[in-house]
Amino acid sequence: MPYTDEEELAKPKEYIFKFLEFISEEFAKPVKSHEEYKFSALYSTKVLLEKGKDAIIYPSVKTDTEGLCIAIKPNIIEEKCSFSLVEVCEAYQTGENQVSIKPIYVGKTIEAEVFKY
Numbered sequence: 001m002p003y004t005d006e007e008e009l010a011k012p013k014e015y016i017f018k019f020l021e022f023i024s025e026e027f028a029k030p031v032k033s034h035e036e037y038k039f040s041a042l043y044s045t046k047v048l049l050e051k052g053k054d055a056i057i058y059p060s061v062k063t064d065t066e067g068l069c070i071a072i073k074p075n076i077i078e079e080k081c082s083f084s085l086v087e088v089c090e091a092y093q094t095g096e097n098q099v100s101i102k103p104i105y106v107g108k109t110i111e112a113e114v115f116k117y
Helices: 006-028 034-051 074-080
Strands: 055-059 069-073 086-095 098-107
Touching: 006 034, 006 055, 034 055, 069 074
Parallel strands: none
Antiparallel strands: 055 069, 086 098
């Protein structure tokens, strides 16, 4: 029998929002040990492998959720991406939550000596 009560119709949405809020908190929480990432690792594995998604994006805890992290299946890079440019940069911490990026090489190919210091 279809839902007729508006409160009953709103319940599935409420559960979805609560679940999404819980998942978001799990991905964004600071941890002291990799053991505390078990739930987010399990969820990521299910999404990537069982649900057939190519990647997931989640907040970076290291940047107090200001930045994003992207987890991509290794085969997706080879199958769906094409190489077009190489850019090598040096990153310098300039403040507590600030980083300065200095490009040191941009080109279509890369030679091993670019990585020598």
